[in-house]
Structures are given as C-alpha cells and as structure tokens.
Amino acid sequence: AQSVTQPDIHITVSEGASLELRCNYSYGATPYLFWYVQSPGQGLQLLLKYFSGDTLVQGIKGFEAEFKRSQSSFNLKKPSVHWSDAAEYFCAVYQAGTALIFGKGTTLSVSS
Amino acid sequence: KAGVTQTPRYLIKTRGQQVTLSCSPISGHRSVSWYQQTPGQGLQFLFEYFSETQRNKGNFPGRFSGRQFSNSRSEMNVSTLELGDSALYLCASSPNPDRSNEQFFGPGTRLTVL
Numbered sequence: 001a002q003s004v005t006q007p008d009i010h011i012t013v014s015e016g017a018s019l020e021l022r023c024n025y026s027y028g029a030t031p032y033l034f035w036y037v038q039s040p041g042q043g044l045q046l047l048l049k050y051f052s053g054d055t056l057v058q059g060i061k062g063f064e065a066e067f068k069r070s071q072s073s074f075n076l077k078k079p080s081v082h083w084s085d086a087a088e089y090f091c092a093v094y095q096a097g098t099a100l101i102f103g104k105g106t107t108l109s110v111s112s
Numbered sequence: 113k114a115g116v117t118q119t120p121r122y123l124i125k126t127r128g129q130q131v132t133l134s135c136s137p138i139s140g141h142r143s144v145s146w147y148q149q150t151p152g153q154g155l156q157f158l159f160e161y162f163s164e165t166q167r168n169k170g171n172f173p174g175r176f177s178g179r180q181f182s183n184s185r186s187e188m189n190v191s192t193l194e195l196g197d198s199a200l201y202l203c204a205s206s207p208n209p210d211r212s213n214e215q216f217f218g219p220g221t222r223l224t225v226l
Contacts, residue, residue, distance in 0.1 A: 049214065090155065094211040099157040099160050100155075100157065101157070102154055102155035102156075103154070
C-alpha cells in the first residue's frame with residue numbers, strides 16, 4: 001500500500017531563514033504528490049502539486065518542492081520564512097482507487 | 113465563489129449517541145470526500161462520493177456512513193459513538209474525481225465524544 005512519511009514532527013526556523021520540510025513516499029507508479037498547509041482551526045490549503053514534468057514545482061506563498069524519483073522524496077522548500085508561515089504542513093500522495101494518503105504532518109514554528 | 117462549508121463547526125455528544133455532519137461543496141463541484149483527523153492517526157480517508165454514488169471507502173467500521181444528495185451536498189453519519197471518534201472531520205470537494213484535481217477543504221467539524 002502507498003504511504004507517506006514525514007520524518008520531522010516539529011521544526012523551528014528563524015524568521016528570514018530558509019526552510020526544507022522532508023517527505024518520502026512509497027508508490028509503485030508515477031505518483032501524484034501534494035503539499036497542504038493547515039493553520040490552527042482551519043482546513044487544509046493546497047500549496048502545490050506534482051504530476052509529471054519538471055521536478056521542481058512552484059506553489060503559492062513562495063513555496064516550491066523538488067521531486068526526486070531516485071530518493072522517493074518530495075521535499076518542500078522556501079528561501080525565506082515569514083512568521084505567518086507557522087502552521088502544520090502535510091505531504092500527500094494520491095492513491096489510485098481511493099483518495100489522498102497523508103503523512104503525519106510537520107509542525108513549523110517560526111522564531112523571531 | 114463560496115468555499116466548502118461544514119456544519120456544525122463544533123459538536124459535543126456522549127457515547128452511544130449518533131451524529132450527522134453536513135458538507136456543502138463549492139458550487140459546481142460534484143465530488144465530495146470525507147477525512148478524519150486525530151492527533152494519533154493523523155488524516156485518514158473515510159469515503160468519497162460522486163454524483164450521489166459512493167466511489168471509494170476507507171478502512172473504517174460500518175458505524176461510519178455517508179450519502180450525497182442531487183445538489184452534491186453530502187452528509188456523514190456516525191452511529192453508536194465511541195470516545196475514539198472524537199476528531200476533526202474534514203470535507204473536501206473537487207469538480208470530479210480526477211486525481212489531478214485539487215481538493216478544496218472545508219474548515220471541519222470538531223466532534224467531541226464524552
């Protein structure tokens with residue numbers, strides 16, 4: 001069965017510093033990959049998605065992600081973090097025949 | 113365009129009761145999916161509906177059920193509530209079940225079972 005692993009439960013980054021959130025997936029075919037963000041008390045908002053083509057995808061709010069098939073990874077990046085980026089981030093893969101399979105999430109804290 | 117709406121936002125029930133949660137998708141969206149979010153298990157897929165038909169179902173007991181109406185609105189029902197059913201229940205809609213479509217999530221219904 002497909003699965004998604006986010007190795008980091010909690011990360012703290014200084015405002016203005018760069019960010020990389022890790023995501024590893026297990027999927028036999030070409031995966032459909034997503035990153036979502038959830039602010040406290042809110043639903044999930046899509047940051048970006050990857051289906052095929054360029055391995056570096058751009059998303060909203062200055063986020064990007066790099067797909068590396070050889071490493072089964074889809075890491076989320078941002079060059080300079082803002083305090084408003086503090087939230088929980090979820091990586092997900094679309095499992096054929098069902099729906100989105102989510103990782104357990106990474107909570108991002110931003111220090112000033 | 114209005115987003116996905118879920119009612120009620122908060123709900124408190126006692127063990128053994130049943131509950132019905134409602135989801136109104138974005139206008140024009142015909143696919144609705146439900147997810148359960150808990151601190152321990154994270155986000156887990158419950159079921160997906162399209163054109164009033166359940167297309168897929170996650171690994172949940174039969175106490176969890178749902179339906180979709182002709183206007184694409186969806187309801188999920190949990191019978192004989194257990195303490196472990198306390199969770200945030202999220203609804204997501206998309207134009208159709210194509211996996212390339214973005215799923216738009218509602219704010220969720222927070223269910224507390226006492």
